[in-house]
Amino acid sequence: MPFPKDFLWGAASASYQVEGAAAEDGKVPGIWDALYKGHVKRDENAAVSADHYHHYKEDVALMKQIGLKSYRFSVSWPRVMSAEGVVNPKGIEFYSNLVDELLCAGIEPLVTLYHWDLPMWAYEMGGWESERISDLFAEYTRIVVDALSDRVQYWMTVNEPQCFIGAGYLGGVHAPFLQVPEKMPTLLRNYMLAHGKSTLVIRQNAKKPPKVGMAPVGSGYTPADNSPEEIERAKKLTYEDMMGLSLWLDPIILGEVPDMLKGLLSEEDLQIIHQPLDFFGFNIYNSQNYEDQNADKGYQGYDGMPRTAMGWAVTPECLYWMPKFHYERYHLPILITENGMANLDWVSLDGAVHDPQRIDYLRRYLRELEKAIDEGVPVIGYQYWSIMDNFEWADGFDRRFGLIYVDYRTGKRTLKDSAHEYARIISVNGAGI
Ligand code: BGC
Numbered sequence: 001m002p003f004p005k006d007f008l009w010g011a012a013s014a015s016y017q018v019e020g021a022a023a024e025d026g027k028v029p030g031i032w033d034a035l036y037k038g039h040v041k042r043d044e045n046a047a048v049s050a051d052h053y054h055h056y057k058e059d060v061a062l063m064k065q066i067g068l069k070s071y072r073f074s075v076s077w078p079r080v081m082s083a084e085g086v087v088n089p090k091g092i093e094f095y096s097n098l099v100d101e102l103l104c105a106g107i108e109p110l111v112t113l114y115h116w117d118l119p120m121w122a123y124e125m126g127g128w129e130s131e132r133i134s135d136l137f138a139e140y141t142r143i144v145v146d147a148l149s150d151r152v153q154y155w156m157t158v159n160e161p162q163c164f165i166g167a168g169y170l171g172g173v174h175a176p177f178l179q180v181p182e183k184m185p186t187l188l189r190n191y192m193l194a195h196g197k198s199t200l201v202i203r204q205n206a207k208k209p210p211k212v213g214m215a216p217v218g219s220g221y222t223p224a225d226n227s228p229e230e231i232e233r234a235k236k237l238t239y240e241d242m243m244g245l246s247l248w249l250d251p252i253i254l255g256e257v258p259d260m261l262k263g264l265l266s267e268e269d270l271q272i273i274h275q276p277l278d279f280f281g282f283n284i285y286n287s288q289n290y291e292d293q294n295a296d297k298g299y300q301g302y303d304g305m306p307r308t309a310m311g312w313a314v315t316p317e318c319l320y321w322m323p324k325f326h327y328e329r330y331h332l333p334i335l336i337t338e339n340g341m342a343n344l345d346w347v348s349l350d351g352a353v354h355d356p357q358r359i360d361y362l363r364r365y366l367r368e369l370e371k372a373i374d375e376g377v378p379v380i381g382y383q384y385w386s387i388m389d390n391f392e393w394a395d396g397f398d399r400r401f402g403l404i405y406v407d408y409r410t411g412k413r414t415l416k417d418s419a420h421e422y423a424r425i426i427s428v429n430g431a432g433i
Contacts, residue, residue: 008381010070014115021053044396074115218282283338287318
């Protein structure tokens with residue numbers, strides 16, 4: 001079975017990682033702007049980054065050249081709100097113009113409301129540790145929805161809660177660079193309430209019938225063979241893993257409270273949190289074969305396994321198994337909100353950027369996704385991460401995920417070979433990958 005006719009072929013980005021213009025047109029600092037020093041490789045920061053804020057028209061033209069049907073981007077909260085209750089019209093204008101530009105190019109905008117750039121003013125009010133965050137987030141949601149929902153239909157409330165809480169508050173490697181494991185239950189509850197209130201605000205205020213989801217991270221475990229026992233075991237590990245999905249999503253999608261959260265979520269909380277969603281979005285880069293778990297090597301996979309520049313194992317089968325598992329568990333159409341690889345790309349002597357590994361990665365992963373579609377899993381789209389090279393959080397700029405190469409000194413863009421290949425794949429709707 002081929003990819004569906006109206007498949008949302010796309011690519012993704014996030015405001016802080018690509019926009020730059022960190023203090024322009026009324027944008028106030030977010031936690032990454034204010035707190036990154038001493039936490040990012042070589043103290044790099046995203047004050048300029050890919051400068052998408054100034055290059056957005058050129059970027060949309062390149063997306064059109066690639067033939068994207070959709071583009072997933074996030075709105076920067078500190079760009080559109082200067083303080084509690086204070087809207088920054090210039091910030092709103094930027095996203096409104098971006099949406100117009102996309103629609104003009106025939107590209108469906110998919111909007112993420114929170115991709116980790118919490119305004120400093122909200123952080124100083126207690127941030128994700130404070131119960132107030134869910135109301136602040138709902139207020140911010142209303143402002144964005146009022147401005148964009150006449151044209152935007154697809155909404156994702158938050159990106160990878162596992163990561164902004166896990167890396168930001170447990171590991172201390174992402175902003176706000178804290179290690180407060182004792183706060184974990186509070187953080188989980190606050191994020192769920194924020195998601196629930198935001199979803200309600202979207203449903204109540206959107207001018208176009210909205211499609212609401214989120215973008216959790218969705219790596220998991222794959223079975224070693226196709227026997228029912230192996231499959232069951234892989235499934236169990238996928239959902240029971242601490243950073244896996246049941247703890248973070250079951251209350252939201254199923255209205256079920258895992259043991260670890262018992263006593264934390266009241267009936268009233270659950271009513272807010274458990275809102276119907278329209279799709280199951282998830283970011284996925286790789287998976288573990290469950291046997292790896294017992295290998296006790298401290299890393300994933302076998303010796304000499306193919307790895308990306310992040311050191312992440314290349315495991316295309318995750319795009320077959322995880323959509324199957326998640327559809328079976330959550331019964332929602334699947335949207336791959338991120339998948340892609342980092343490379344150490346550079347511009348060759350011939351002026352092109354040759355990235356054969358990325359082409360191979362793309363094709364291998366998409367083949368597996370197609371297998372899931374063949375077996376009846378409704379997959380509505382695929383967003384490659386990322387549309388362009390960008391600021392890779394604590395890793396700075398070395399690791400390039402983009403389809404478009406960015407020279408950060410000049411802002412010059414070059415379509416990588418993989419962008420041309422993706423264009424070809426999209427033009428034949430994924431036939432014969
Ligand atoms: C995040 C992106 C990040 C990418 C690669 C995801 O965890 O949503 O912001 O750049 O993966 O690390």
